[in-house]
Amino acid sequence: MNDTPEHIKALQLKIWLSKPPEERLKQFMTDNDALMQFWKNAKDHLQEVHHETKPFFGEGCESCDK
Secondary structure (H helix, E strand, C coil): CCCCHHHHHHHHHHHHHCCHHHHHHHHHHHHHHHHHHHHHHHHHHHHHHCCCCCCCCCCCCCCCCC
16 A cells, blocks of 8 residues: 555654664564454454355355455
């Protein structure tokens, strides 16, 4: 996605780098845990609904479209 202007990206980076390393590490670990939980939930959903673990990108799935 490329909808954030460069001057905003520069400000975000400046703010991020102004934080202490331990705070950045803690935030990274928190975000990473949330991302891993998201993918686990997605995989569990696929197994429950489609009885498979491969992503399903094709025609609509009735149970997923709700």
